Amino acid sequence: MSSSPSLFERAPVYARYRPLRSGDRRRLRLTLERCPVPAGGLVVEIGCGTGRLLREFRGCRTLGVDPALPMLRQARGLRVVRGVAEALPLKSGSADLAFASLAFHHFPDKALAAAELHRVLRPGGHAAIWTATPEHVQTFPLNAWFPSFRAIDAARFPPPERWMSLLARAGFPRVAAEQFRVRRSPTLAWLAGAVGERYLSTFDHISEAEYRAGLRRLEREAAAAPGRRVDYSMEWSLIWARRY
Numbered sequence: 001m002s003s004s005p006s007l008f009e010r011a012p013v014y015a016r017y018r019p020l021r022s023g024d025r026r027r028l029r030l031t032l033e034r035c036p037v038p039a040g041g042l043v044v045e046i047g048c049g050t051g052r053l054l055r056e057f058r059g060c061r062t063l064g065v066d067p068a069l070p071m072l073r074q075a076r077g078l079r080v081v082r083g084v085a086e087a088l089p090l091k092s093g094s095a096d097l098a099f100a101s102l103a104f105h106h107f108p109d110k111a112l113a114a115a116e117l118h119r120v121l122r123p124g125g126h127a128a129i130w131t132a133t134p135e136h137v138q139t140f141p142l143n144a145w146f147p148s149f150r151a152i153d154a155a156r157f158p159p160p161e162r163w164m165s166l167l168a169r170a171g172f173p174r175v176a177a178e179q180f181r182v183r184r185s186p187t188l189a190w191l192a193g194a195v196g197e198r199y200l201s202t203f204d205h206i207s208e209a210e211y212r213a214g215l216r217r218l219e220r221e222a223a224a225a226p227g228r229r230v231d232y233s234m235e236w237s238l239i240w241a242r243r244y
């Protein structure tokens, strides 16, 4: 286990390496196609972090919820509140869309978080979960430098059916899922810089020895070919449901 502060205590690092990209904009457009929000409706992001996604919603009210103050400090100008998914600081039946993006795997009590999602939605409102797929975990390029990445993330990112049944058990009668692919092509130099700052929460779960060894190897390869591209796909799942 890493001894350095967790990624979410180092929010400027998160913000630097996770800017809003065109693929994120496409994901948000898809979210609104599947989960339409009426003009002036309330959109709540659970585990909103720096608020980079919430900032993109127009013509509606937004609220971000997250327990990490350093992350919330990055969400300047947005309406955000400190809180956890398992006890949302929101009235029942108040939200038109409640979503979590790359956050549900962090929630310690997922069943309670799903029940809270259901509670805060008004009838007709939608819940949406964006998460990485098992295919993504298997093909993620950093697996080549950090051997335990695959097993750590396989446990954190189960197949979409698991997220679907979580929502079904929370009271959503019909749950749908689809896959969404975003191509990425970082250079070795970019990857070495990002890994040097432990830009993913997976680094919070690996040993210091594994981290140091993998980073040294990656830095050596990046020094030899800084502009070499590492092509891969971010394989996302969108799981969504309507509250009846």
Ligand SMILES: C[S@@+](CC[C@H](N)C(=O)[O-])C[C@H]1O[C@@H](n2cnc3c(N)ncnc32)[C@H](O)[C@@H]1O
Pocket (backbone or CB within 6 Å): 008, 018, 046, 047, 048, 049, 050, 051, 052, 053, 065, 066, 067, 068, 071, 083, 084, 085, 086, 100, 101, 102, 103, 106, 107, 108
């Ligand atoms: C990978 S970040 C994602 C942030 C944002 N959704 C985005 O896509 O940039 C995960 C976020 O989940 C938050 N988080 C962790 N545990 C949580 C909990 N129990 N309830 C709500 N948010 C939580 C973390 O503080 C962090 O900001």
